[in-house]
Amino acid sequence: xxNIDATSxxxxxxxxxxGVKEAIIKGLIEPGEKLxxxxxxxxMMTINPNTIQKAYQELERQKVTVTVRGxxxxxxxxxxxxxxxxxxxxxxxLFKKGIIDAYYMGIDKEELLKIxxxxxxxxxxxxxxxxx
Amino acid sequence: xxNIDATSxxxxxxxxxxGVKEAIIKGLIEPGEKLxxxxxxxxMMTINPNTIQKAYQELERQKVTVTVRGxxxxxxxxxxxxxxxxxxxxxxxLFKKGIIDAYYMGIDKEELLKIxxxxxxxxxxxxxxxxx
Amino acid sequence: xxNIDATSxxxxxxxxxxGVKEAIIKGLIEPGEKLxxxxxxxxMMTINPNTIQKAYQELERQKVTVTVRGxxxxxxxxxxxxxxxxxxxxxxxLFKKGIIDAYYMGIDKEELLKIxxxxxxxxxxxxxxxxx
Amino acid sequence: xxNIDATSxxxxxxxxxxGVKEAIIKGLIEPGEKLxxxxxxxxMMTINPNTIQKAYQELERQKVTVTVRGxxxxxxxxxxxxxxxxxxxxxxxLFKKGIIDAYYMGIDKEELLKIxxxxxxxxxxxxxxxxx
DNA sequence: GTGGTCTAGACCACC
DNA sequence: GTGGTCTAGACCACG
Numbered sequence: 001x002x003n004i005d006a007t008s009x010x011x012x013x014x015x016x017x018x019g020v021k022e023a024i025i026k027g028l029i030e031p032g033e034k035l036x037x038x039x040x041x042x043x044m045m046t047i048n049p050n051t052i053q054k055a056y057q058e059l060e061r062q063k064v065t066v067t068v069r070g071x072x073x074x075x076x077x078x079x080x081x082x083x084x085x086x087x088x089x090x091x092x093x094l095f096k097k098g099i100i101d102a103y104y105m106g107i108d109k110e111e112l113l114k115i116x117x118x119x120x121x122x123x124x125x126x127x128x129x130x131x132x
Numbered sequence: 133x134x135n136i137d138a139t140s141x142x143x144x145x146x147x148x149x150x151g152v153k154e155a156i157i158k159g160l161i162e163p164g165e166k167l168x169x170x171x172x173x174x175x176m177m178t179i180n181p182n183t184i185q186k187a188y189q190e191l192e193r194q195k196v197t198v199t200v201r202g203x204x205x206x207x208x209x210x211x212x213x214x215x216x217x218x219x220x221x222x223x224x225x226l227f228k229k230g231i232i233d234a235y236y237m238g239i240d241k242e243e244l245l246k247i248x249x250x251x252x253x254x255x256x257x258x259x260x261x262x263x264x
Numbered sequence: 265x266x267n268i269d270a271t272s273x274x275x276x277x278x279x280x281x282x283g284v285k286e287a288i289i290k291g292l293i294e295p296g297e298k299l300x301x302x303x304x305x306x307x308m309m310t311i312n313p314n315t316i317q318k319a320y321q322e323l324e325r326q327k328v329t330v331t332v333r334g335x336x337x338x339x340x341x342x343x344x345x346x347x348x349x350x351x352x353x354x355x356x357x358l359f360k361k362g363i364i365d366a367y368y369m370g371i372d373k374e375e376l377l378k379i380x381x382x383x384x385x386x387x388x389x390x391x392x393x394x395x396x
Numbered sequence: 397x398x399n400i401d402a403t404s405x406x407x408x409x410x411x412x413x414x415g416v417k418e419a420i421i422k423g424l425i426e427p428g429e430k431l432x433x434x435x436x437x438x439x440m441m442t443i444n445p446n447t448i449q450k451a452y453q454e455l456e457r458q459k460v461t462v463t464v465r466g467x468x469x470x471x472x473x474x475x476x477x478x479x480x481x482x483x484x485x486x487x488x489x490l491f492k493k494g495i496i497d498a499y500y501m502g503i504d505k506e507e508l509l510k511i512x513x514x515x516x517x518x519x520x521x522x523x524x525x526x527x528x
Numbered sequence: 529g530t531g532g533t534c535t536a537g538a539c540c541a542c543c
Numbered sequence: 544g545t546g547g548t549c550t551a552g553a554c555c556a557c558g
Contacts, residue, residue, distance in 0.1 A: 116231075202557050363515055
């Protein structure tokens with residue numbers, strides 16, 4: 001489903017969260033669909049089950065998934081996007097850092113916007129209205 | 133010159149690095165200009181000198197600054213931007229994460245691009261040719 | 265694994281970096297193999313853990329090692345040598361200094377080349393193709 | 397006579413020492429010849445006179461030069477090369493470091509020896525017998 | 529005065 | 544257990 005880089009500075013559990021979200025946006029996993037169980041995914045990716053568990057808990061906290069006791073973890077069917085000012089500020093900081101890095105790599109404004117637009121296109125469904 | 137959030141998950145020394153780079157891009161510090169000394173900045177921001185030191189060393193490693201023995205740390209006058217494929221990939225990952233987060237906050241493509249363009253404008257000089 | 269001279273003018277962390285690199289070249293540590301943990305090495309050599317940490321971070325920055333979160337620091341399996349002109353110039357300066365010093369010690373050309381060839385031989389594997 | 401890089405990690409006074417020695421080896425300054433006075437050299441290179449003074453003192457300590465009170469500093473006419481075991485060991489360490497660095501830059505044995513031989517040739521007089 | 533190194537000891541996130 | 548960050552306080556070389 002997605003790749004994990006154990007040597008990356010982003011924690012594994014965070015890579016899993018991002019991977020699941022990306023898979024949902026791309027439509028690889030549909031709303032209502034079941035995610036692999038913690039143990040199953042841990043085995044598939046040879047990762048410590050505790051790490052998967054932590055990722056799943058965070059996904060549920062963010063209401064991206066819901067857990068049904070005894071059944072498993074499912075992609076939310078009624079995800080309601082929310083933007084509080086705090087998260088917006090974090091997002092701006094993240095992009096600002098990206099722009100600064102781009103500047104120091106010698107990437108100009110047009111090239112940068114092109115890269116970003118490409119990334120948006122790759123994440124199919126991003127510009128759709130029917131978000132589940 | 134810039135604000136430090138001690139409670140943030142991004143390390144203080146990294147916030148300092150980003151802050152200095154941002155100040156340079158915005159033209160608040162000019163190429164050739166002297167940065168505050170390690171001790172001085174430490175006093176100004178009530179941060180341990182070792183933390184400032186770590187930030188300054190990383191800035192020098194990235195060739196953003198040069199240090200002259202016994203004189204201090206100065207903004208490089210001949211910074212040459214470099215983009216290797218590895219750094220490009222990291223940049224793409226950073227922006228991809230931002231786009232995914234934006235999606236989950238209910239921000240649509242147009243709004244996102246508007247935010248990014250605003251951020252670029254705020255960083256004056258980004259679309260100039262005379263990068264220091 | 266290697267000796268540290270606390271009285272030397274070369275910083276301890278740099279001696280550690282050189283020692284690790286030398287051990288790798290000599291084949292005493294193989295690609296993929298785990299280095300002693302920061303604390304362990306600190307205990308073994310009665311050196312402050314922060315000093316070891318600084319050495320390990322520099323080794324990782326140079327891509328000589330990779331660190332896996334929660335697991336430890338390992339010798340890179342896919343090290344790709346790089347020679348930019350700047351590093352080449354530094355290398356030339358270093359050897360030039362050595363040659364000048366040798367001259368002032370009364371060592372002639374043949375003797376100097378003999379010494380250098382011996383040093384190369386001691387570092388087993390230097391003339392092999394399978395660099396890790 | 398030679399270039400000084402204030403941003404280099406090698407101290408300025410050491411760069412001066414090396415520069416003088418190199419100039420002597422190359423024959424740019426002959427045995428018995430007078431070096432510029434401390435003040436004169438300081439003015440020429442816009443360097444603090446104390447720094448020049450320190451370099452000259454060290455050159456005299458190494459018996460590379462002799463100072464005649466009221467006359468100035470002169471290149472020794474009867475320099476007797478000496479190799480004690482301590483200095484030999486330092487020299488070996490220096491070359492070992494260079495070889496390790498070369499290895500990590502992907503330079504092979506033949507290429508390295510070629511570079512070293514070139515450097516020796518550039519320092520004219522190195523393979524002569526009539527060392528003054 | 530400047531930056532560079534080192535120690536001691538603490539806290540944290542991650543696996 | 545692992546590495547990563549931070550503080551406090553010390554000493555040093557350099558200009």
